[in-house]
Amino acid sequence: MVTMTGSLLSQADPEVAASIGRERRRQIEGIELIASENYASAAVLEAVGTVLTNKYAEGLPGKRYYGGCEFVDEIEVLAIERAKQLFGAEHANVQPHSGASANLAAYFSLLNPGDKILGLNLSEGGHLTHGKDVNFSGRFFDAHFYGVDPVTGLIDYDQVLAKAREVRPQAIICGASAYSRIIDFKRFREIADDVGAFLFADIAHIAGLVAGGEHPSPVGYAHITTSTTHKTLRGPRSGFIMTSEEFGAGIDKTVFPGMHGGPLMHVIAGKAVAFREALQPSFKDYARQIVLNAKAMASAFMERGFPIISGGTDNHLLLVDVGSIGISGRKAERLLDSVGISTNRNTIPGDTRSALLGSGVRIGTPAVTTRGFDEADCVQVVDFITRALRAPDDDVALARIGAEVKELTSRFPVPGIDRDALD
Numbered sequence: 431m432v433t434m435t436g437s438l439l440s441q442a443d444p445e446v447a448a449s450i451g452r453e454r455r456r457q458i459e460g461i462e463l464i465a466s467e468n469y470a471s472a473a474v475l476e477a478v479g480t481v482l483t484n485k486y487a488e489g490l491p492g493k494r495y496y497g498g499c500e501f502v503d504e505i506e507v508l509a510i511e512r513a514k515q516l517f518g519a520e521h522a523n524v525q526p527h528s529g530a531s532a533n534l535a536a537y538f539s540l541l542n543p544g545d546k547i548l549g550l551n552l553s554e555g556g557h558l559t560h561g562k563d564v565n566f567s568g569r570f571f572d573a574h575f576y577g578v579d580p581v582t583g584l585i586d587y588d589q590v591l592a593k594a595r596e597v598r599p600q601a602i603i604c605g606a607s608a609y610s611r612i613i614d615f616k617r618f619r620e621i622a623d624d625v626g627a628f629l630f631a632d633i634a635h636i637a638g639l640v641a642g643g644e645h646p647s648p649v650g651y652a653h654i655t656t657s658t659t660h661k662t663l664r665g666p667r668s669g670f671i672m673t674s675e676e677f678g679a680g681i682d683k684t685v686f687p688g689m690h691g692g693p694l695m696h697v698i699a700g701k702a703v704a705f706r707e708a709l710q711p712s713f714k715d716y717a718r719q720i721v722l723n724a725k726a727m728a729s730a731f732m733e734r735g736f737p738i739i740s741g742g743t744d745n746h747l748l749l750v751d752v753g754s755i756g757i758s759g760r761k762a763e764r765l766l767d768s769v770g771i772s773t774n775r776n777t778i779p780g781d782t783r784s785a786l787l788g789s790g791v792r793i794g795t796p797a798v799t800t801r802g803f804d805e806a807d808c809v810q811v812v813d814f815i816t817r818a819l820r821a822p823d824d825d826v827a828l829a830r831i832g833a834e835v836k837e838l839t840s841r842f843p844v845p846g847i848d849r850d851a852l853d
């Protein structure tokens with residue numbers, strides 16, 4: 431297969447092929463702890479690398495603006511039906527190109543420019559698309575924010591209610607990019623109802639946990655649920671939207687012709703494959719192991735003297751307070767990169783450092799769990815991390831940790847990467 435071995439590509443374009451080869455090596459030799467990343471299956475990769483990219487299919491299955499759509503129609507119907515089945519949703523639109531464009535469609539379906547929105551502050555775990563001033567959500571809408579309790583690190587629902595009553599937003603957005611606890615969607619809906627707001631749930635990060643039964647679902651509580659497909663859900667890089675019959679036609683119209691022209695049919699095929707994978711019983715085991723691994727890492731960090739925001743985790747991620755040993759999140763991120771461990775810096779509740787530096791490191795287990803890491807392997811990784819963070823200037827110690835990282839990862843495959851075919 432062309433996309434796997436790169437042989438045709440390396441003849442046609444040696445430069446791009448060489449960079450992809452280096453990236454392939456990076457993905458298999460390093461430890462991937464970026465909480466929003468994962469490894470799509472070989473089947474998903476294959477679907478995305480197909481001739482479906484050649485096809486224009488503006489519109490919806492059976493209602494296209496181009497001829498020759500009979501086969502892509504079959505694929506999009508499969509993706510829609512599987513998404514609905516997986517999450518118990520009445521209506522799904524699988525065309526958004528990303529999580530951000532899924533959110534854009536949600537806002538533009540039920541809100542008017544200038545309306546008030548209320549979302550979780552970016553610096554306390556929210557997402558750019560939940561009202562940040564530099565993002566469309568903060569430019570088109572009058573954005574207000576709730577935060578987390580600076581002491582517990584938890585969403586304080588009484589504070590959310592008070593803020594909602596003060597702001598009277600047209601929509602409340604719940605869901606997060608860096609929050610390690612269960613989100614109470616039922617409570618959010620009660621708050622939304624109290625102030626007459628729509629509730630948007632953005633499960634970009636936790637979709638795989640929701641699908642696998644490890645996190646309560648917002649479907650049935652939120653008026654619109656948006657998500658990515660490439661994080662815990664382990665599909666191709668993309669997004670989708672779920673809603674009730676009532677809002678379905680409005681969402682579909684906002685996505686097309688409201689936002690884009692042709693959908694990415696090769697990516698929709700990848701989404702269909704990923705939804706099918708997530709419907710298998712083994713996906714429940716995967717989701718459970720993600721959470722077990724995250725809990726094991728949180729305990730191991732705390733045992734080694736590193737505070738974890740909120741004191742632990744219920745999901746796939748943890749926020750480690752590295753400011754506690756006097757280094758910034760950025761310094762920690764760079765140091766870990768140098769030993770082959772990918773993480774990302776993050777601000778922590780009540781952070782005194784800027785967003786550029788941060789005092790925290792966000793760590794997620796979806797990708798290593800896909801490779802087959804269990805709790806013991808994850809504790810080993812915590813050991814690498816804490817040793818590296820405590821020896822920032824010790825090149826010998828760092829080199830040794832780097833070698834141990836390679837040794838550990840050599841025992842675990844990555845879907846779609848043939849270790850023996852690395853160049």
Ligand SMILES: *Cc1c(COP(=O)(O)O)cnc(C)c1O
Nearest residue numbers: 528529530557606607632634658
């Ligand atoms: C990742 C994420 C998004 C955006 O997804 P993209 O595909 O990167 O646009 C939206 N919302 C939340 C909560 C996210 O974590």
